[in-house]
Amino acid sequence: MAATEAPPTQKKSAAKAWDDWTASTGIPVHEGFYIQDLRTLQLGWWEERQCNAAFLKLAGQEGVSEARVTEIPAGQSLPPLKFALDEVVYVVEGRGITNIWREPGGQQTSFEWQKHSLFRLPRHHYRQLSSTQGGQPARLLHFNYLPITMTSVPDPEFFFNNSFVSTDGDSSELATFYSAATAVQRPDREWGGGSANWVGNFFPDMRAWDKLATQVNRGAGAAAVSITFPGAPMTSHMAVFPPFTYKKAHRHGPGVVIVVPAGEGYSVMWPEGQEKQLIRWQEASVMVPPNKWWHQHFNAGGAPARYLAMHCHPGVDVYSESVENLERDQIEYTAEDPWIRETFAAELVKKGLEPRMPAEAYTNRDYKWTPLKV
Numbered sequence: 603m604a605a606t607e608a609p610p611t612q613k614k615s616a617a618k619a620w621d622d623w624t625a626s627t628g629i630p631v632h633e634g635f636y637i638q639d640l641r642t643l644q645l646g647w648w649e650e651r652q653c654n655a656a657f658l659k660l661a662g663q664e665g666v667s668e669a670r671v672t673e674i675p676a677g678q679s680l681p682p683l684k685f686a687l688d689e690v691v692y693v694v695e696g697r698g699i700t701n702i703w704r705e706p707g708g709q710q711t712s713f714e715w716q717k718h719s720l721f722r723l724p725r726h727h728y729r730q731l732s733s734t735q736g737g738q739p740a741r742l743l744h745f746n747y748l749p750i751t752m753t754s755v756p757d758p759e760f761f762f763n764n765s766f767v768s769t770d771g772d773s774s775e776l777a778t779f780y781s782a783a784t785a786v787q788r789p790d791r792e793w794g795g796g797s798a799n800w801v802g803n804f805f806p807d808m809r810a811w812d813k814l815a816t817q818v819n820r821g822a823g824a825a826a827v828s829i830t831f832p833g834a835p836m837t838s839h840m841a842v843f844p845p846f847t848y849k850k851a852h853r854h855g856p857g858v859v860i861v862v863p864a865g866e867g868y869s870v871m872w873p874e875g876q877e878k879q880l881i882r883w884q885e886a887s888v889m890v891p892p893n894k895w896w897h898q899h900f901n902a903g904g905a906p907a908r909y910l911a912m913h914c915h916p917g918v919d920v921y922s923e924s925v926e927n928l929e930r931d932q933i934e935y936t937a938e939d940p941w942i943r944e945t946f947a948a949e950l951v952k953k954g955l956e957p958r959m960p961a962e963a964y965t966n967r968d969y970k971w972t973p974l975k976v
C-alpha cells in the first residue's frame with residue numbers, strides 16, 4: 603500500500619485543532635501506514651518558515667504525536683523560531699548547526715550535527731537551524747506532542763513565538779545542555795545483559811552508536827539502547843538485530859514514530875484477527891504501528907538492521923503503552939502464525955538466501971539466543 607493511500611481503518615483524528623492548523627500551512631500532509639523514504643518525500647514551500655516541509659499524519663499517530671520533515675537549503679539558515687514544547691530531531695540528510703537561546707540578547711549555545719544525529723530542542727527556547735554542507739540540503743525529521751497538546755489548547759499561536767519566558771532553571775545551563783550523553787542505571791528500563799540507558803540531549807550518530815545491551819525478551823539476539831532526554835517528556839529507544847532474523851511480534855499504544863537509520867527488511871502489522879500489512883523498509887523509512895496493532899520486524903539484509911523508536915506521550919503510556927502481560931502483548935515464536943515464518947523464508951529465497959532462525963527457537967520458548975555483537 604502506498605503511503606499516501608488512506609488506510610481503511612484510520613479513525614477520524616481526535617486532534618482536530620492540529621489537523622486544521624497543519625491544513626492551514628498549505629504544505630503536504632502525508633497519510634497512510636508508512637513512508638518509504640524520507641530522503642525523497644514530496645515537500646512543499648512553507649512561506650512562514652521559509653523552507654520546504656511536510657507533515658506526516660500516519661495512521662498510528664492517532665492525534666498523539668507530530669512528525670514533520672524540514673529541508674534546509676544548502677548553506678542557508680532558517681528564521682529563528684520559538685516553540686513552547688520540547689521537540690526531538692533526527693537528521694535524515696546533511697550537516698549543520700543549531701543555535702539555541704532563551705530570550706533575545708541572552709546566552710546562546712550551539713552544536714553541530716550530521717547525518718544520523720539525534721538531538722532535542724528545549725521548550726520555550728528559540729532555535730535557529732542552519733545547513734553547513736555545500737551542495738546538499740539538510741533534511742530533518744522533527745517529533746513532538748503538539749497534536750495531543752492542542753486537544754486542550756487549540757490555539758496554534760500559543761505555541762509559536764509566545765513571549766512567555768521560562769524561569770525553570772538558569773539559562774546558563776545552556777552551556778552544558780548538549781554535552782556528551784551519560785549512562786545511567788534505570789531498573790525500570792533494564793534489558794538483559796546490562797544497562798544501556800543513556801541520558802542526554804545530543805547523540806551524534808545513531809547509525810554508529812554501539813553502546814547497547816541485549817534485549818532478551820524480544821528474541822533474535824537483538825540489542826538496544828534506551829534514551830532519556832532530561833527534563834523533557836519524551837523517551838526513545840533504538841533496537842539493532844542480526845541479518846536474516848526477525849523479532850517477536852508485540853503491540854502497544856499509538857504515537858510511536860519509528861525511523862530506520864540502517865538496514866533493509868520489512869515489518870508486518872495487523873489488528874488482532876485481521877489482515878496483515880507488509881511494509882518494506884530501508885534507511886530513512888518511517889512507520890507508525892496503530893494503537894494495539896501487532897507489529898513484527900524482519901531483517902532481510904546482509905547487515906544488522908537498526909530502528910529508532912520515538913515513544914508515545916507519557917500520558918498515553920499510562921493506559922496503553924506499558925506491557926502488563928507478555929502473554930497478551932507479545933507473540934512468542936512458539937505460538938506465532940506459520941505464515942510469519944513461511945513468508946520470511948520466501949522473501950529470502952527470492953534473493954538466494956535463507957533465514958538464520960534456529961529451529962529450536964520454534965520449539966523451546968526459553969531458547970537462549972547468542973547476543974548480537976555490534
Ligand SMILES: [Fe+2]
Nearest residue numbers: 852854891897
Ligand atoms: Fe513497538
